[in-house]
Amino acid sequence: xxxxxxxxxxxxxxxxxxxxxxxxxxxxxxxxxxxxxxxxxxxxxxxxxxxxxxxxxxxxxxxxxxxxxxxxxxxxxxxxxxxxxxxxxxxxxxxxxxxxxxxxxxx
Amino acid sequence: xxxxxxxxxxxxxxxxxxxxxxxxxxxxxxxxxxxxxxxxxxxxxxxxxxxxxxxxxxxxxxxxxxxxxxxxxxxxxxxxxxxxxxxxxxxxxxxxxxxxxxxxxxxxxxxxxxxxxxxxxxxxxx
Numbered sequence: 001x002x003x004x005x006x007x008x009x010x011x012x013x014x015x016x017x018x019x020x021x022x023x024x025x026x027x028x029x030x031x032x033x034x035x036x037x038x039x040x041x042x043x044x045x046x047x048x049x050x051x052x053x054x055x056x057x058x059x060x061x062x063x064x065x066x067x068x069x070x071x072x073x074x075x076x077x078x079x080x081x082x083x084x085x086x087x088x089x090x091x092x093x094x095x096x097x098x099x100x101x102x103x104x105x106x107x
Numbered sequence: 108x109x110x111x112x113x114x115x116x117x118x119x120x121x122x123x124x125x126x127x128x129x130x131x132x133x134x135x136x137x138x139x140x141x142x143x144x145x146x147x148x149x150x151x152x153x154x155x156x157x158x159x160x161x162x163x164x165x166x167x168x169x170x171x172x173x174x175x176x177x178x179x180x181x182x183x184x185x186x187x188x189x190x191x192x193x194x195x196x197x198x199x200x201x202x203x204x205x206x207x208x209x210x211x212x213x214x215x216x217x218x219x220x221x222x223x224x225x226x227x228x229x230x231x232x233x
Binding site for chain 1: 112137143146153154155159167168169170203205210212215217218219220221223224225
């Protein structure tokens with residue numbers, strides 16, 4: 001199975017900060033990478049697929065990049081509603097696997 | 108409006124079989140390039156992908172649970188059912204079902220879960 005590793009596991013930031021989250025795959029997955037946002041006691045929300053394609057309705061301050069094994073999710077200017085946990089997921093080959101999550105907290 | 112709703116027992120005993128049903132509305136389970144995934148989340152922990160089934164009956168399972176999981180669909184009832192045998196306390200989690208799209212961006216196709224149910228908490232305890 002393909003293992004997904006996210007870093008950091010948590011970070012503290014302020015509103016307006018630029019935030020970058022990293023996701024690494026245990027083997028090349030081309031650009032078969034999704035990003036999700038999850039708020040406490042809520043279901044995850046799809047932010048991005050194909051590593052860099054924004055899901056409909058997601059603000060443009062979110063962007064994704066990467067290919068092969070290394071990927072990043074960037075929030076250009078953190079907003080109050082962005083404090084949440086973020087997960088990457090590979091869709092290159094089943095079983096589809098998630099990373100361990102990155103919790104973005106208020107500094 | 109697309110919605111998914113999970114249903115099933117709140118509490119199961121160790122060694123019992125869990126049966127969860129995902130009832131969908133706003134789309135058909137026979138729609139091309141659409142499917143349903145099951146994902147779980149133990150309390151305070153990360154998401155774990157369990158299984159998916161697509162309209163063409165393509166199925167996949169989490170490797171570590173493959174012997175315990177079965178996914179099926181009843182298109183006429185708009186339901187996807189997940190069964191997990193031999194339940195253990197470590198299976199205590201919130202179980203989500205999610206619509207999964209196979210999005211074509213030529214020349215590739217990408218699977219992503221765009222609409223999720225609210226989740227159902229299952230506790231395994233005697």
